[in-house]
Structures are given as structure tokens and as C-alpha cells.
Amino acid sequence: MTKAEHNKILEDLWDQVNLNDFKVEIILMSHLVTKDHQLQLMEDLLMRVPYKSPDHGRLTALVEKAVADSKKGR
Known part of the structure; x- marks a missing residue:
């Protein structure tokens, strides 16, 4: 079986x-x-974290920073 079949x-x-x-x-x-x-x-x-979650803002900032840092490193 191939990896695609396993997937x-x-x-x-x-x-x-x-x-x-x-x-x-x-x-x-x-x-x-x-x-x-x-x-x-x-x-x-x-995208699946409820907007009303108390952690939404913090997690959004962390993900945005991770994406921005990755783009700088390219």
C-alpha cells in the first residue's frame, strides 16, 4: 500500500x-x-478556537508572531 492509501x-x-x-x-x-x-x-x-474564549486573543497573537517570524527567516 502507498502512503496515500494509508492516509x-x-x-x-x-x-x-x-x-x-x-x-x-x-x-x-x-x-x-x-x-x-x-x-x-x-x-x-x-480558526476552531471560539472567538469568545478568554485565550483567543493571546493565541491569535502567538500564531501571528510565529507566522511573521517564519516569513522573516525565509
Whole structure:
């Protein structure tokens, strides 16, 4: 099987399980991806943080700084 086939199986499995049960594994996997993928993941996750959350502003500032720093380093 190819990596693409594995990815499809994983996507189907993720759709069926409670991701909270895999929080540690997901966090560890996010540490292994490239910096660009980490930034994309941060932006995707930030879009899911409720705007009314007390942490929204702080997290927005951190993600914006991470993205800006990455663009400077290119």
C-alpha cells in the first residue's frame, strides 16, 4: 500500500473515533512535521478556537508572531 492509501485509511479512522482519546499521540505527531506544516496546523486550530474564549486573543497573537517570524527567516 502507498502512503496515500494509508492516509485515506487514517482519515476514515479519525472520522470514527473520539480524538480526545488520542490527544497525546496527535501532539507528538505535530512535533514531527515540518515547520510549515506546524504553522498551517496552528492556523487551522486557531480558526476552531471560539472567538469568545478568554485565550483567543493571546493565541491569535502567538500564531501571528510565529507566522511573521517564519516569513522573516525565509
